[in-house]
Amino acid sequence: MKRVVLAAALLAGAGVKAENPGAVLRIVAPTNQSMPLLKMAGVEPVEGLLKDVGEALAGMLGLRPLFIALPSKRAGPAVASGAADLLCYVKPGWLDDTVLWTRPFLVGVGVIAAHPAAPPLTSLHELRNEPLGTVLGYRYPVLDQALMQPMRREDVPDATINLRRLALGRVRYAITDRATLEHFQKDHPDSGLREALEVEHYQLGCALSPERAALLGPLNRAIERLQADGTLKALYDHYR
Incomplete structure (x- = not known):
């Protein structure tokens, strides 16, 4: 019950409607990032490498990306509690929270x-x-x-x-x-x-919520495809 309440509070604070978590990939958009990683317009990401990577990963999983704007202090707890599914451009040691980790690819x-x-x-x-x-x-x-x-x-x-x-x-x-x-x-x-x-x-990956553990294998396979088909390189080159 405590985890559910925390998740609801985080989503409400971010101004995000609660949706079926199985239909979307809820991706943290860290509000303290800057270009070329992320540019925000209010609570919506409008461009940047993290937006593009999040959308690419969600598309490969057959899910709709839903970005949740949060400051970095709330990002880890949101993923750990299940209020968000994914936080990218991070690595173990940067978060205290109990999360799952994709392979490094950033x-x-x-x-x-x-x-x-x-x-x-x-x-x-x-x-x-x-x-x-x-x-x-x-x-x-x-x-x-x-x-x-x-x-x-x-x-x-x-x-x-x-x-x-x-x-x-x-x-x-x-x-x-x-x-x-x-x-x-x-x-x-x-x-x-x-x-x-x-x-x-640093070699960075994505922190995945334990609530979405079933996505870890598919996420890693999606990451492999992004690297193998040149998509990831093209995204990096776009922002250079």
Whole structure:
């Protein structure tokens, strides 16, 4: 009963009508993501790699994609409770919640972005006492480990605001994804932002709700098809 109540509350909070969960694939649209991963118009995703991947996977499963807009702090619990079915571009260690995992098929690179006036960096340890631009609800375990202490976070709601604050000089360095930084640089060539240091390469997949465990095998086969037929590469290329 507790799980049902939580699921209903999460769906109501997201402004989503309850539907037959067997007919749709309820995919989390993280509201703190930015292009090229995701662009939102209110609670609806309008473009981005995560929207395209979600729609492709749902189509291969013969399901209708239903996107549920949630901040990252609520995304994991929503999937674990059954309020949502799928959350992509994540990996074990980023979520505390008990979920199932697809095979990894998405790639990313975590980087430190720097303000034009910020000194060059040679190691992550140099950021030990530096305030860092971060996104609310995101985890940065590699950086925490490298600093050997909790980082000095300057949390903001999403990845674009993080880079905007950096461009304004509110912080000298920010943690972001290379694709997000490159997209921002393309849109704001006068910002002068640069990549200062690479943090990690990561292989990412999707977290699946235990309530939809029967979908794990079909999802992995769908992922294999996306990779084999060139669809995934085409989606990545579209946003470069």
